[in-house]
Amino acid sequence: MTKKQKKSAYLDPLHSIGYLSRINFRAFNKALEQLIAPHKVSQGQWRFLRVLWEENGLTQKDLSDRVGITEATTVNGVLGLEEAGLVTRRKSKVDARKMMVRLTPKARSLRNKLIPMVVKVNEQALKGIKKKDIVVARRVLTQTFNNLTSEDD
Amino acid sequence: MTKKQKKSAYLDPLHSIGYLSRINFRAFNKALEQLIAPHKVSQGQWRFLRVLWEENGLTQKDLSDRVGITEATTVNGVLGLEEAGLVTRRKSKVDARKMMVRLTPKARSLRNKLIPMVVKVNEQALKGIKKKDIVVARRVLTQTFNNLTSEDD
DNA sequence: TACATTTGCTTAGGTTGCAAAGTAAATTTA
DNA sequence: TAAATTTACTTTGCAACCTAAGCAAATGTA
Numbered sequence: 001m002t003k004k005q006k007k008s009a010y011l012d013p014l015h016s017i018g019y020l021s022r023i024n025f026r027a028f029n030k031a032l033e034q035l036i037a038p039h040k041v042s043q044g045q046w047r048f049l050r051v052l053w054e055e056n057g058l059t060q061k062d063l064s065d066r067v068g069i070t071e072a073t074t075v076n077g078v079l080g081l082e083e084a085g086l087v088t089r090r091k092s093k094v095d096a097r098k099m100m101v102r103l104t105p106k107a108r109s110l111r112n113k114l115i116p117m118v119v120k121v122n123e124q125a126l127k128g129i130k131k132k133d134i135v136v137a138r139r140v141l142t143q144t145f146n147n148l149t150s151e152d153d
Numbered sequence: 154m155t156k157k158q159k160k161s162a163y164l165d166p167l168h169s170i171g172y173l174s175r176i177n178f179r180a181f182n183k184a185l186e187q188l189i190a191p192h193k194v195s196q197g198q199w200r201f202l203r204v205l206w207e208e209n210g211l212t213q214k215d216l217s218d219r220v221g222i223t224e225a226t227t228v229n230g231v232l233g234l235e236e237a238g239l240v241t242r243r244k245s246k247v248d249a250r251k252m253m254v255r256l257t258p259k260a261r262s263l264r265n266k267l268i269p270m271v272v273k274v275n276e277q278a279l280k281g282i283k284k285k286d287i288v289v290a291r292r293v294l295t296q297t298f299n300n301l302t303s304e305d306d
Numbered sequence: 307t308a309c310a311t312t313t314g315c316t317t318a319g320g321t322t323g324c325a326a327a328g329t330a331a332a333t334t335t336a
Numbered sequence: 337t338a339a340a341t342t343t344a345c346t347t348t349g350c351a352a353c354c355t356a357a358g359c360a361a362a363t364g365t366a
Contacts (some may be wrong), residue, residue, distance in 0.1 A: 016275055017287070018181030020294035021174040023221045026353080027301040028171035029322095044322055061344060068176045073323055075346060080321095097331045097344045122169050125297040134170070136286050137293035141173035144278040148180040179323080197352055214314055226353055228316060233351095250314045250361045 017144050028121065035117040039110060045081055046114065048074075052087070052103050053111050059098045086110075170297050181274065188270040192263060198234055199267065201227075205240070205256050206264050212251045239263075 033043045041049070051066045052058065058066070064074040078101055081087040086107035092098035126134060186196045194202070204219045205211065211219070217227040231254055234240040239260035245251035279287060 016181075017177065017278060017290060017294070018185075018275070019221075020291060020298065021177040021181060024170065024174040024294055024298050024301075025178045026221075027298050028169075028174060030354090031301050032171075042321075059344075068172075068179075069322085070324065071345065072325080072347085076322080095332070095344085099345065121301075122171070125170060125300050127300050129293055129296050133289050133293050137170060137290040138168060138173060140282055140286050140290035141170070141177055142168075143282050145173065145177050145180050147278050147280050148177075148184050148274075183324090195351075212314075222352085223354065224315065225317085225355080229352080248314085248362070252315065 017141070021141070028125065031121045031124065032118065035121060036114055039113060040084065041086075041110065041114065042080075044077055045084070045086070046118075048077055048081060048101075049086065049103075049107060049110065049114070050118070052101065052107070053115075057100055057102045059092070060101060061098075063101060081107075170294070174294070181278065184274045184277065185271065188274060189267055192266060193237065194239075194263065194267065195233075197230055198237070198239070199271075201230055201234060201254075202239065202256075202260060202263065202267070203271075205254065205260070206268075210253055210255045212245070212253060214251075216254055234260075 029043050032046065036043070036046055047067050048063060051063060060071055060074045060078060063078070064071045067074070069077075078087060078089060081101075082089055086104055088102050088104060090100050090102070092100050182196050185199065189196070189199055200220050201216060204216060213224055213227045213231060216231070217224045220227070222230075231240060231242060234254075235242055239257055241255050241257060243253050243255070245253050
């Protein structure tokens with residue numbers, strides 16, 4: 001293990017927020033996927049459901065914004081949910097460009113089963129970490145995201 | 154916007170470390186991609202180069218471990234690097250199962266051009282954040298990763 | 307030496323993501 | 337009202353992941 005450039009260690013790519021975000025993202029995904037797999041819901045689908053549980057009847061644009069992905073990706077995901085019988089897609093009568101995505105009863109009934117699992121993943125991830133530090137970490141991650149996205153230089 | 158369950162806000166999926174990791178991972182990727190694109194290097198390739206610059210001549214297994222991906226993914230990535238003339242792949246003479254990956258002079262010469270760009274992305278991301286908080290965030294992310302991966306329940 | 311296991315690489319197939327370009331409906335502008 | 341623009345969705349093609357299953361070389365065991 002070579003260990004040069006000790007000075008700016010907090011910029012070290014191998015321990016950067018970027019690297020840590022990537023491996024954490026995968027770890028969270030995997031943990032969640034394993035928990036919810038018995039319900040035939042993928043982690044990708046879960047992300048849409050989570051948002052729709054908060055507010056049912058969104059356009060694909062709104063869904064995209066809230067999940068944090070592009071509309072192109074949303075199309076695929078929502079089509080999958082439709083196939084699985086978890087959402088319906090219908091053109092808005094008010095604005096024919098809009099595609100309204102609504103939960104089916106089946107999806108609504110999944111809520112109380114799936115939410116606790118997400119909570120569980122979070123609890124496992126955060127075990128032994130001080131709440132104060134978690135708050136700091138969340139603030140830092142929010143800030144880095146904003147720094148990289150809003151102020152496009 | 155509904156706002157129930159205020160109590161366990163630090164478990165709120167929409168502001169969880171998992172969610173923040175995901176959007177940060179993409180933001181870092183995108184920022185880096187844009188900077189290094191002129192050099193015909195993708196962010197995926199950059200991850201291998203970064204490790205090889207630290208230690209040249211690794212097996213695909215070692216590369217996978219250090220980059221944090223599976224060997225299956227590494228095969229693809231390294232084949233791409235070979236096509237781009239950035240690495241060579243040769244069977245180890247000591248152990249014929251091993252595929253040694255080595256940088257070409259071309260890749261070695263890229264180092265001094267690319268590293269500063271990564272540093273730049275990090276600097277942009279961390280702008281205005283206290284070093285102390287960054288240290289906390291890195292520790293939290295390392296811990297959540299360990300919590301989710303090592304202690305498989 | 308023969309058989310079983312481990313290790314490292316590869317292939318095949320699927321998921322989640324993106325950008326770019328295209329379509330159709332709504333809105334703005336002239 | 338006609339033309340230009342914007343908005344929302346879609347399609348296409350690609351990148352970067354993964355898991356599962358398989359192969360071949362090395363190693364361990366009897």
